Structures are given as C-alpha cells and as structure tokens.
Amino acid sequence: MTEFSTRQIQAGYVPGTPQNTAVPPIYQTAAYEFASLADAADLFALRAAGNLYSRNASPTQQILEERIAALEGGASAVAVASGQAAVAVTLLALVGRGGHIVAATQLYGGTVDLLQETFDDFGIPVTFVDQDDPDAWRAAIRPETRVLFAESIANPIAQVLDIRAVADIAQDAGVPLVIDNTVGTPYLVRPGEHGADFVVHSATKFLSGHGTSLGGVVVDQGTFDFGREPARWPHFTEPYARVGDFTLWDRFGSGQAFAALVKSKYVHDLGPSLSPFNAWQILQGIETLDLRVARQTATALAIARHLQAHPAVATVHHPGLEGNRWHPLAQRYLPRGGPSVFSFDLAVPLDAETQGSVARVVDSLQVIRLVANIGDARSMVNHPASMTHSHLTAEQRAAAGISLTTIRLSAGLEDPVDLIADLDRALTLV
Incomplete structure (x- = not known):
C-alpha cells in the first residue's frame, strides 16, 4: 500500500477513465497525463490531436467549439476568454506581419479601441469606412490589406450590414471577410x-444568456483558400518553424x-484562455438560445414600436420598423426577426x-437595469456616449449614428408590459 500523502493525491482516479454523463x-x-513521452512529443509537434494543456483548450471547451461551429455552419471554431480576445486573435492570425485591415466605422x-489604438501600437494600420458605402470599402483596400471586418448588426444603433455586398468586395480583393455576429446570433x-x-x-x-x-469564439467557415496566393499568407503556407518543417495549410x-x-x-x-467552468456555463446557455432570442426579439420590437409614438423620443433605431433605413436589409437577412x-x-x-x-431618464428606471452588457436575461440600458463609446471622438460617434441623447436598450426576458411601463415612467422626466 502506498503512503498517506500519495493516496491523498492519487487514490480513486485513473486518468482517461470514460464516464457516461448525459450532459x-x-x-x-x-494539464493532462500523457500515455508516453512519444505521445507527448507528437501532441506538442502537432503530429497528433489530443489534450495538450488547458491554456490551449480543454475537453469542455472543445464541445463548446464544436457546438458553435455547428450553429454557424462552420468547419471549426476556437473559443477564448472573451469576445474582445476573439476579435484580437482572429485579426492577428489573419493579418500577419505588415498587413492592413479595413473595418466598418459602425x-x-x-x-x-482595439483597432485604432492597440493595433496601432502593434504596427497594424486600420482604415475605417462607412459600412453602407461599397465604394468606400473598395477604395480603402491596399495591396497589403489582409482582412475586411464588420458587425452583422452594429452595436448600438442596430444598422444591418449588407453582408453579401461586402463579401463580394472581399472576394474580389482576395481577402477574407470577418463578421462579428454577437448581436445577430446564429439563430x-x-x-x-x-x-x-x-x-x-x-x-x-446571447450565447451565454x-x-x-x-x-468569445471564432468560427472558420472553411471557405477561404490561403493556398490560392501563398505569398500573401506565409504564416499558413510556409514551414511552421516552431513545431516542424511542414506548413499548416498542407x-x-x-x-x-x-x-x-x-x-x-x-x-x-x-494566453486568453477560456476556463472550463465558463465554457460549461456557456454550453448551458446555448441550449435555450432560440427560445430566448425569439422572445427577446419580439419584446424589443414591441418596445420600439411603443417608443416610436412617444413624444419624449425623437428617433428609434430599430431595423424592424418600416421607416428605418435598414428595414429592407433586415427583411432580407433577418427573416426570424430583428x-x-x-x-x-x-x-x-x-x-x-x-x-x-x-441621466434623469436612465437613473429613474426601476425594472430595466443600467449595465454595460447586452444579451442577458435582464433588460439593460446603456448611454453609449459616456460609457461603451466614450473613448471615441465626437466625429466618430456621429459617423456611427450615436448622439449625446442616444440610449441603448437590450431587451431581456421580463414581461414587455412591465418594461414599457418602466420606460413610460422614466420618460415623463424628459
């Protein structure tokens, strides 16, 4: 029999023992125990697939990646510690050394902040364009451009991107299009x-909810061919020196x-690693994604229609409203709702x-919470000019459709009657 201190660490568990959990x-x-040194060497050299170290991934995370890839109709996915990290690692991996990004203003x-400040520190230039101007997208592309980036539904004004139009521009330029679909959701x-x-x-x-x-997560649709112009993508098509003499593309x-x-x-x-516990919680949220989003979508449209007729409201920015500039695009891209x-x-x-x-309106809300988040079960408001978009210049906010009077609303799962009544009470203070 082994000694006490050995038993307290190792007794009762055999690594790799399968279980039959339903969820x-x-x-x-x-970390993970390897079957042999040869097995470990193969994993570290990318000659074999398997569990290496939880900074790279965990089995719980891998389930999450496969599930989100399936929801987005993609080939593979990588989950990381936050949405900001997902954007950062995606663009860094695509741009490589000496590359350039064209991104939507909205x-x-x-x-x-990431694109205009941190990427500038990294020596990666970014050109911002009006997402609704195809000519601006085309004019901004340079020989060193490596990616176009936009949101499917822009935060906070809910502009709907003509994804197909921008995708065609990217394809003509021979570069990938990356879309942040956080507000859109795969549903x-x-x-x-x-x-x-x-x-x-x-x-x-919304995925967590x-x-x-x-x-955060990035899904590779498997549609971009890095091998078509290998000189533009050396990080995929030249030998990957850190692990061997093969290329990642081959x-x-x-x-x-x-x-x-x-x-x-x-x-x-x-090191922007997603913890196994957070991966597990997000998996639980995804199981009810369609139910939550369908209800939140209906609630948001009901609130938008009510606010549209309110004398204290000048403009409602919701593409589900018939007079909205992006209503035709919403009908095309969002058949399940705005x-x-x-x-x-x-x-x-x-x-x-x-x-x-x-401040009087926001601070007097009782059901709707003042929170710097979206897609939660709770309904939340935000003042972009002094919160999420406060680092932008006045000109940048104007270009994105944000004014000092703009209030962002994320509709939750509460009863719409209570949410509308809460807004009506607050708007009497205008």
Whole structure:
C-alpha cells in the first residue's frame, strides 16, 4: 500500500477513465497525463490531436467549439476568454506581419479601441469606412490589406450590414471577410451563408444568456483558400518553424489550419484562455438560445414600436420598423426577426442640460437595469456616449449614428408590459 500523502493525491482516479454523463461535464484541470513521452512529443509537434494543456483548450471547451461551429455552419471554431480576445486573435492570425485591415466605422466602442489604438501600437494600420458605402470599402483596400471586418448588426444603433455586398468586395480583393455576429446570433443570421469567411462572437452575450461568464469564439467557415496566393499568407503556407518543417495549410487544410495557428500560437503565446467552468456555463446557455432570442426579439420590437409614438423620443433605431433605413436589409437577412439590442434618441436639445436629461431618464428606471452588457436575461440600458463609446471622438460617434441623447436598450426576458411601463415612467422626466 502506498503512503498517506500519495493516496491523498492519487487514490480513486485513473486518468482517461470514460464516464457516461448525459450532459457535457466540466473538465476542470490545468494539464493532462500523457500515455508516453512519444505521445507527448507528437501532441506538442502537432503530429497528433489530443489534450495538450488547458491554456490551449480543454475537453469542455472543445464541445463548446464544436457546438458553435455547428450553429454557424462552420468547419471549426476556437473559443477564448472573451469576445474582445476573439476579435484580437482572429485579426492577428489573419493579418500577419505588415498587413492592413479595413473595418466598418459602425462598431462596438471596445473594438474601435482595439483597432485604432492597440493595433496601432502593434504596427497594424486600420482604415475605417462607412459600412453602407461599397465604394468606400473598395477604395480603402491596399495591396497589403489582409482582412475586411464588420458587425452583422452594429452595436448600438442596430444598422444591418449588407453582408453579401461586402463579401463580394472581399472576394474580389482576395481577402477574407470577418463578421462579428454577437448581436445577430446564429439563430437570427448566419453570416457564412452570405459569404463571410470567419464569424466571431462575444459568447458572454446571447450565447451565454445569463450574464455570469465571459467568453468569445471564432468560427472558420472553411471557405477561404490561403493556398490560392501563398505569398500573401506565409504564416499558413510556409514551414511552421516552431513545431516542424511542414506548413499548416498542407498539414491541416481548409477549415482547420486557421484553428491550428490560433491555438498553437496566439492563444498559446498570449494566453486568453477560456476556463472550463465558463465554457460549461456557456454550453448551458446555448441550449435555450432560440427560445430566448425569439422572445427577446419580439419584446424589443414591441418596445420600439411603443417608443416610436412617444413624444419624449425623437428617433428609434430599430431595423424592424418600416421607416428605418435598414428595414429592407433586415427583411432580407433577418427573416426570424430583428435584433433585441437597439437604441433611441431622446427629444431634448443638445445643450448644457442634455446630460442631465439623459441621466434623469436612465437613473429613474426601476425594472430595466443600467449595465454595460447586452444579451442577458435582464433588460439593460446603456448611454453609449459616456460609457461603451466614450473613448471615441465626437466625429466618430456621429459617423456611427450615436448622439449625446442616444440610449441603448437590450431587451431581456421580463414581461414587455412591465418594461414599457418602466420606460413610460422614466420618460415623463424628459
């Protein structure tokens, strides 16, 4: 018999023992036991697939990746610690050294911070364009451009992107299109069906749905051919020196090479790892995604229609409304319903009292919460100009359709009657 201290660490568990759980388990471990040194060497050299170290992935995470890839109709996926991390590792992996990005002006404020400041620190230039202007997209593309980036439904004004039009521009330029589908969700729209090559999500939002766990994911649709112009994509088509003399494109091919690069380099080196527990919680949320999104979508449209007729509201930015500029695109791309995240502008003058008017409305809400999040079971508001988009200049906010009177609303699962009554009470203070 072994001694006490050995038994307290090893007794009762044999690594690799299969179980028959009905739901995905949490593999809450940092590391994995290898069958042999040869087995370990093969895993580290990417000659074999398997569990390496939880900084790269965990079995719980891998279930999450396969599930989201299936929902988006993709070939593979990589899950990371947050939506911001998903955007960062995706663009870093695609751009490589000396590359350039063309991105929509209408983006979440944190993404703009990443692109215009941190990527600038990395020496990666980014050109911002009006997402609704095809000529602007074309004019911004340079020989060194390596990716086009936009949101399917922009946060916070809910502009609907003409995904097919931008995808055609990207295809003509020979570069991939990356779409952030956080607000769209794979239930409402699957960008890959309209020409997008990569789809990213902040899984913290609708995929999770309960506001407890951070996470992000990128889905490779398997549609972009890095081998067609190998000189433009040396990180895929030249020998991957850190692990051997093979190329990722030759070894893994379409739909898998990108995931191999992201996990073995960018997640491995930078460490934005998704914890097994958070992966498990997001998996629980995904099981009710369609039910939640369908109800939130209906609630948001009911609120938008009510606000449209309210004398204290100047404009409602919801593509489900017939007078909205993006209504035709919503009918084309969102047959199951519009977004549950949208904004409205208060009918107050832009002067020294504007901030006070906005604050009185926001601070008096009782059912709807002031929270810097979206896609939660709870209904939430946000003031973009002083919160999520506060780092942008006044010109950038105007280009994105955001004013000092804009309030973003994320409709939750509460009764719409209570939410409308709460807004009506608050709007009497305008």
